Amino acid sequence: xxxxxxxxxxxxxxxxxxxxxxxxxxxxxxxxxxxxxxxxxxxxxxxxxxxxxxxxxxxxxxxxxxxxxxxxxxxxxxxxxxxxxxxxxxxxxxxxxxxxxxxxxxxxxxxxxxxxxxxxxxxxxxxxxxxxxxxxxxxxxxxxxxxxxxxxxxxxxxxxxxxxxxxxxxxxxxxxxxxxxxxxxxxxxxxxxxxxxxxxxxxxxxxxxxxxxxxxxxxxxxxxxxxxxxxxxxxxxxxxxxxxxxxxxxxxxxxxxxxxxxxxxxxxxxxxxxxxxxxxxxxxxxxxxxxxxxxxxxxxxxxxxxxxxxxxxxxxxxxxxxxxxxxxxxxxxxxxxxxxxxxxxxxxxxxxxxxxxxxxxxxxxxxxxxxxxxxxxxxxxxxxxxxxxxxxxxxxxxxxxxxxxxxxxxxxxxxxxxxxxxxxxxxxxxxxxxxxxxxxxxxxxxxxxxxxxxxxxxxxxxxxxxxxxxxxxxxxxxxxxxxxxxxxxxxxxxxxxxxxxxxxxxxxxxxxxxxxxxxxxxxxxxxxxxxxxxxxxxxxxxxxxxxxxxxxxxxxxxxxxxxxxxxxxxxxxxxxxxxxxxxxxxxxxxxxxxxxxxxxxxxxxxxxxxxxxxxxxxxxxxxxxxxxxxxxxxxxxxxxx
Numbered sequence: 001x002x003x004x005x006x007x008x009x010x011x012x013x014x015x016x017x018x019x020x021x022x023x024x025x026x027x028x029x030x031x032x033x034x035x036x037x038x039x040x041x042x043x044x045x046x047x048x049x050x051x052x053x054x055x056x057x058x059x060x061x062x063x064x065x066x067x068x069x070x071x072x073x074x075x076x077x078x079x080x081x082x083x084x085x086x087x088x089x090x091x092x093x094x095x096x097x098x099x100x101x102x103x104x105x106x107x108x109x110x111x112x113x114x115x116x117x118x119x120x121x122x123x124x125x126x127x128x129x130x131x132x133x134x135x136x137x138x139x140x141x142x143x144x145x146x147x148x149x150x151x152x153x154x155x156x157x158x159x160x161x162x163x164x165x166x167x168x169x170x171x172x173x174x175x176x177x178x179x180x181x182x183x184x185x186x187x188x189x190x191x192x193x194x195x196x197x198x199x200x201x202x203x204x205x206x207x208x209x210x211x212x213x214x215x216x217x218x219x220x221x222x223x224x225x226x227x228x229x230x231x232x233x234x235x236x237x238x239x240x241x242x243x244x245x246x247x248x249x250x251x252x253x254x255x256x257x258x259x260x261x262x263x264x265x266x267x268x269x270x271x272x273x274x275x276x277x278x279x280x281x282x283x284x285x286x287x288x289x290x291x292x293x294x295x296x297x298x299x300x301x302x303x304x305x306x307x308x309x310x311x312x313x314x315x316x317x318x319x320x321x322x323x324x325x326x327x328x329x330x331x332x333x334x335x336x337x338x339x340x341x342x343x344x345x346x347x348x349x350x351x352x353x354x355x356x357x358x359x360x361x362x363x364x365x366x367x368x369x370x371x372x373x374x375x376x377x378x379x380x381x382x383x384x385x386x387x388x389x390x391x392x393x394x395x396x397x398x399x400x401x402x403x404x405x406x407x408x409x410x411x412x413x414x415x416x417x418x419x420x421x422x423x424x425x426x427x428x429x430x431x432x433x434x435x436x437x438x439x440x441x442x443x444x445x446x447x448x449x450x451x452x453x454x455x456x457x458x459x460x461x462x463x464x465x466x467x468x469x470x471x472x473x474x475x476x477x478x479x480x481x482x483x484x485x486x487x488x489x490x491x492x493x494x495x496x497x498x499x500x501x502x503x504x505x506x507x508x509x510x511x512x513x514x515x516x517x518x519x520x521x522x523x524x525x526x527x528x529x530x531x532x533x534x535x536x537x538x539x540x541x542x543x544x545x546x547x548x549x550x551x552x553x554x555x556x557x558x559x560x561x562x563x564x565x566x567x568x569x570x571x572x573x574x575x576x577x578x579x580x581x582x583x584x585x586x587x588x589x590x591x592x593x594x595x596x597x598x599x600x601x602x603x604x605x606x607x608x609x610x611x612x613x614x615x616x617x618x619x620x621x622x623x624x625x626x627x628x629x630x631x632x633x634x635x636x637x638x639x640x641x
Contacts, residue, residue, distance in 0.1 A: 397409070
């Protein structure tokens with residue numbers, strides 16, 4: 001057949017709510033039927049949701065998913081409905097001894113399931129199961145590769161097209177699920193294998209793929225190449241909404257796309273929106289009249305702003321929170337956070353609280369007030385010095401009774417007193433104000449701070465969501481510029497906040513008026529920390545020191561050329577700095593991150609389950625210690641005797 005009218009059902013999937021998801025699907029099916037679609041395609045796991053944790057171990061929930069799946073099948077009168085659901089084989093077990101589950105692709109038509117004529121089940125199952133980053137598929141689902149091994153056949157034998165009859169003509173579908181299209185690092189290529197069993201008329205990839213900066217651009221390159229190699233059009237359908245894996249919250253951007261047989265993009269759905277898109281697809285491979293469709297760039301700061309705003313809105317909606325309290329210091333992080341929450345909730349539902357101590361300058365106090373005025377938010381000032389002094393006095397003046405000696409008294413260093421200020425702001429003021437305001441209070445920590453634990457437990461690390469927790473400091477600044485220029489069209493974030501030296505203002509040693517600020521040199525450390533945390537082959541001090549010794553450090557971490565030489569006077573200072581931050585990242589920082597709020601993810605690796613870590617303590621490899629000694633000895637040898 002030459003032409004096919006398909007409907008892309010880019011829907012919001014609510015995790016763990018097959019009832020709500022099925023209702024959305026039935027509405028879309030009816031709309032597609034009215035528009036004379038031959039086929040409607042829904043995302044992967046659109047009935048149950050995807051990131052459900054150990055909900056997958058609940059047998060009653062699995063039966064519920066089957067029930068709602070049958071309702072979708074019954075609704076397929078007059079058109080073909082393609083959708084994702086859990087496929088259950090109650091007669092078999094998985095590797096965990098529980099009932100066997102498959103991540104499945106269902107094809108229904110006229111009230112019946114199709115595809116069982118050349119496959120062990122009346123549905124297709126995922127071949128390549130991701131087990132990296134946020135994914136944990138092998139914990140719960142049995143793959144096609146495992147099924148083939150159990151049956152004593154090659155996986156290639158099970159990768160067969162689905163035979164359909166539409167409008168009196170045969171249509172051969174290549175049905176794959178998400179990761180099956182990302183086969184470059186696997187020893188199987190499902191698209192190529194199914195294509196060899198053809199001729200295939202159309203490939204369909206149903207996905208549940210979270211947003212990551214730049215991911216859609218890469219997907220278009222990968223899928224376009226695969227389509228060109230096989231000469232078969234492809235329809236990719238992804239969901240929108242948010243899902244979480246406990247400590248990490250993901251947005252799903254949709255970006256459902258149809259590719260011609262030449263690999264060109266015919267059409268696509270806009271990101272982060274529910275849409276039923278009807279496309280008349282020429283299966284012979286011809287392009288739309290006006291040429292390939294343009295797709296938005298998802299590498300820029302605008303795509304991050306969109307993902308954050310969408311994620312905040314959906315997260316607040318999911319937990320039933322309509323009001324937010326946010327501590328504003330006059331600094332960049334709280335300013336950007338205030339703008340994001342205000343754009344989602346409206347200024348009447350956002351209460352900004354400035355909590356000065358004796359160390360907070362008039363500069364930052366006035367900037368916090370100007371920000372609130374520019375946004376039109378509710379605003380209050382609640383000084384903390386009196387309560388901090390009272391806490392300090394109570395601790396140092398109260399005796400600690402010892403059963404074997406005289407009473408002793410505790411003492412507080414200046415560093416300890418800094419932390420008391422941070423905890424007083426969050427645990428006392430913001431928590432109490434949030435309760436009175438009928439909302440929750442936010443965490444303003446960024447990714448740089450979370451990496452090395454430059455935040456206070458139960459203080460500035462507290463809150464219900466770390467919306468900026470996946471942004472490096474330079475991205476926070478980029479976002480501030482974008483908010484001013486593109487969202488508000490004016491300096492809603494005062495320019496002075498952007499120009500101000502970043503500082504916690506917890507002591508006179510952090511005076512912004514004197515240009516004193518955080519110990520993190522963000523233009524360098526942002527990139528060093530990113531190498532530790534985000535790189536696919538993650539860097540450790542051994543790698544960093546090797547790059548430094550060979551003069552390729554800047555090239556490998558991405559910071560400005562020559563910057564380390566301006567910061568450090570020599571190898572000794574460079575090594576001391578490296579060991580300090582590595583020690584914090586793998587030491588106390590881990591303990592703090594375990595107790596941190598959920599992070600809203602936008603990058604290639606976010607804190608939480610996406611960055612699985614153990615409290616193992618600080619370690620330096622033997623090669624690092626050897627390199628360190630060589631570099632330091634070389635420096636000593638160069639000194640005049």
